Amino acid sequence: MRSEESKFVDHFRNAEEFLKDPEQARWHDRALWFVRQKRDTAAASVPEWEELRRAAETIKAHTLEHLGYYLERFEERAQANGIEVLWAEDAAEFRRLVAEILQRHGASRVVKSKSMLTEECGLNPHLEARGIEVTDTDLGERIVQLAGDRPSHIVLPAIHLRKEQVAEIFSSHLHTDPSNADPSYLTRAAREHLRRKFLEADAAITGVNFALAEEGAFVVCTNEGNADLGTALPDLHIACMGLEKLIPSARDLGVFTRLLARSATGQAITAYTSHFRRPKPGGKLYLILVDDGRSALLQSSRRELLSCIRCGACMNTCPVYRRSGGHSYGTVVPGPIGSALAGTRDPGRYASLPFACSLCASCDLVCPVRIDLHQHLLDERQQTIRVPEYRGKVRGLKAAAFLLRHPRLYRQSIAALRWLLPRLPRSLIYNRFNLWGREREMPSPAPRSFSELYQARQGADNER
Amino acid sequence: MRPTVALFVPCYVDDFYPQTALATLEILEAQGFRVEYPQPQRCCGQPFINNGLLDEGRAFATSFADLFEAYDYVVAPSSSCIGTAKYRYEGLLEPERHRKLAPKLYELCEFLHDVVGPERLRLEHPFPHRVGLHNSCHALRELELARPSELMIPHFSKIEAVLSRIEGIEIVHPERDECCGFGGTFSVQESAVSAAMGRDRIADHRRQGVEIMAGVDLSCLMHMQGLARRDGTPMRFVHVAQILAGRVDFE
Numbered sequence: 100m101r102s103e104e105s106k107f108v109d110h111f112r113n114a115e116e117f118l119k120d121p122e123q124a125r126w127h128d129r130a131l132w133f134v135r136q137k138r139d140t141a142a143a144s145v146p147e148w149e150e151l152r153r154a155a156e157t158i159k160a161h162t163l164e165h166l167g168y169y170l171e172r173f174e175e176r177a178q179a180n181g182i183e184v185l186w187a188e189d190a191a192e193f194r195r196l197v198a199e200i201l202q203r204h205g206a207s208r209v210v211k212s213k214s215m216l217t218e219e220c221g222l223n224p225h226l227e228a229r230g231i232e233v234t235d236t237d238l239g240e241r242i243v244q245l246a247g248d249r250p251s252h253i254v255l256p257a258i259h260l261r262k263e264q265v266a267e268i269f270s271s272h273l274h275t276d277p278s279n280a281d282p283s284y285l286t287r288a289a290r291e292h293l294r295r296k297f298l299e300a301d302a303a304i305t306g307v308n309f310a311l312a313e314e315g316a317f318v319v320c321t322n323e324g325n326a327d328l329g330t331a332l333p334d335l336h337i338a339c340m341g342l343e344k345l346i347p348s349a350r351d352l353g354v355f356t357r358l359l360a361r362s363a364t365g366q367a368i369t370a371y372t373s374h375f376r377r378p379k380p381g382g383k384l385y386l387i388l389v390d391d392g393r394s395a396l397l398q399s400s401r402r403e404l405l406s407c408i409r410c411g412a413c414m415n416t417c418p419v420y421r422r423s424g425g426h427s428y429g430t431v432v433p434g435p436i437g438s439a440l441a442g443t444r445d446p447g448r449y450a451s452l453p454f455a456c457s458l459c460a461s462c463d464l465v466c467p468v469r470i471d472l473h474q475h476l477l478d479e480r481q482q483t484i485r486v487p488e489y490r491g492k493v494r495g496l497k498a499a500a501f502l503l504r505h506p507r508l509y510r511q512s513i514a515a516l517r518w519l520l521p522r523l524p525r526s527l528i529y530n531r532f533n534l535w536g537r538e539r540e541m542p543s544p545a546p547r548s549f550s551e552l553y554q555a556r557q558g559a560d561n562e563r
Numbered sequence: 564m565r566p567t568v569a570l571f572v573p574c575y576v577d578d579f580y581p582q583t584a585l586a587t588l589e590i591l592e593a594q595g596f597r598v599e600y601p602q603p604q605r606c607c608g609q610p611f612i613n614n615g616l617l618d619e620g621r622a623f624a625t626s627f628a629d630l631f632e633a634y635d636y637v638v639a640p641s642s643s644c645i646g647t648a649k650y651r652y653e654g655l656l657e658p659e660r661h662r663k664l665a666p667k668l669y670e671l672c673e674f675l676h677d678v679v680g681p682e683r684l685r686l687e688h689p690f691p692h693r694v695g696l697h698n699s700c701h702a703l704r705e706l707e708l709a710r711p712s713e714l715m716i717p718h719f720s721k722i723e724a725v726l727s728r729i730e731g732i733e734i735v736h737p738e739r740d741e742c743c744g745f746g747g748t749f750s751v752q753e754s755a756v757s758a759a760m761g762r763d764r765i766a767d768h769r770r771q772g773v774e775i776m777a778g779v780d781l782s783c784l785m786h787m788q789g790l791a792r793r794d795g796t797p798m799r800f801v802h803v804a805q806i807l808a809g810r811v812d813f814e
Contacts, residue, residue, distance in 0.1 A: 110753070111752060111753050111754075111755070114753060114755055114756045115755040118755050118756070118759055124759070128763070132739070139712060139713075142715050143715055145715070148715040149714065149715055149716065416713065418741050418742050418744065418756075418760050419753070419756050419760075422756050422759045422760060423756055454748075454749065454752050454753065455753060455756075456746075456749070457700070457742050457744055457745070457746030457749045457753075457757070457760070458613065458700070458746055458747075458749070459700040459704065459741075459742035459746070460700060460704040460705065461700075461704065461711070461713055461741075461742070463704070464704060464711055464713035464714055465713045477613065477615075479615075480613070480614055480615035481615035481617065482615070483615070484614055484615040484616065492614075492748075492752070493614075493616070496610065496611060496614055496616055496619070496748075497616070497619065499610065500611055500616070500619040500622070500623075503574060503605055503606040503623075504605060504622060504623070504626075506603040506604075506605065509574075513578050517578075534751035534752075534754050535750065535751055535754070535789070537754050537758075538754055538755075538757070538758035538789075538790060538793065539758065539761075539786065539789025539790050539792070539793050540788075540789045540792035540793050541789065542579050542785050542788070542789065543579070544578045544579055545578065545579060545580070545581045545582075547581065548577050548578045548581055549572050549576065549577045549578075549581035549584035549585060550572075550577055550602070550604075551581075552581055552585060553584075553585075553588070553600050
């Protein structure tokens, strides 16, 4: 994974590849737009929806402003509750901590509910290399894991796969009938398979949706109850959270639980909103707070990105995401928020992502914490345009700027174009360098420009 | 004294769509304004600002302010160019200069709605057609000329309020108020996604039985027109200004 660090992610090429299967692309677009519509209906049912978004924005901004205070408070309260709190400065330290805890407790079979942080830090391969079996228990994540694939969406990890593909994956791993793609049949097979994993597990790993500083407690939201099933039996529970998951107290939680599921899937609330406050009797509860670049982000002009509650609404609404798929971004978190975050990590490698955006700003308006996503992407373009891959583009833009700043020269060029275009053979106009003409016909300049028509009109007026 | 309106004609409109600029001039005059077309006009700088080339952007912002800041109002048949000057010049012009310039800038329908008022509009040309309205992103989500579907606020549309004053017109809305995929240099840098987005918009309007699509941004319309022509899709494109001024000429 690290060796790819500097390899340029070409979103355009990846998107072009995705669109080569128009049937699949259309299905992907429609499936996610359907989720966006469910979000609209759910949001419309809350009269104070826009106020709620502003409240969430304010609470997050306040918490980030005083993050040091709230982190200390949280650690103190959580420890008083009997939770062992650990800190990891980066992904490597996090992986090491988790492996050590598991090895210390002799745990070799782990069930893990959804956590984008563990994806970000590459936890699974690290543990598997040490002989620890990790089972992702979220259905979508399990599908992706069995397929040896990666999630393409943070809430709907297997949205890039259709039920027929799931049937194939299950038939080779769970011995189901490959020709039966009935969702109930497949879900039942997954349930039986996961039940066994839950029963055998000797440790559970969960993510954290919200950590409550005042109470020293944390909340995990799932729709499948897999976090609860996972933590119910084993005596060992390791919860993992990025520093930004903190909110001041349980009093603020309602604002976020009301926004999260409505924004994510259009449900009023996630099916399970589980509160964890202390280890179970005789059990052990670890909570690992991971920085991995977050405190640097906190000090930068991109701080607002830490407000994200990972609902995925910006992905569902993004017309580019829906038509290019999550994998086209080459990141763990794709879509608008993923593009903005990637630029803060490795602007060179991810330079194409701020441009994988038509600046339509739809993401800003669905974001439950009102992050100005398109503004961040626009700002990041100032850095990313300087990569070697865009040297030609910059040269072209600078030439265009020169032309447009010199009206006489510009007029002459347009006049030349006006004369030339109708005389050139089609094959010469629609050459491979004409990126516009790949998909569309060129507009033709009018016989006379408005400036000329206006001049003629003024002349006529003056003669009268 | 009658207030003076300066007409801003986006660079590509001047050469490719002079009828729209002419229509804009005529509507403004018909409302009783003295309209000037100060010259030489240059690009608003949007392609450069949106690609992070702020030095170039600053040069265009400065020449825009030089040319237009003395006027009472600046009106253009484009929400994206006006949006650029209104919101993206911040930080490129001296703050005081930008603060004074920004409130004078109007997209045409916005001007007719906010300054003239839809009831007082003098519009003389009927347009007895079914027209699909393409709400461009800058109009919806930047200039806030209509309610975008994302926001849970009461419905409004300044564009529709103006356009519905036209006798005989039937305004039709597509199912999605989604981006058409033009996006400036996005249209070439991400041409595959851009084209897919545009084709989806056209198909959406076609499903509503629309054969004439109108909008306030010719850049969106130019992109979709190029796609429709390539595919042989029977859809005609027209700027709202041309309907308002009775200057629709479908070749």
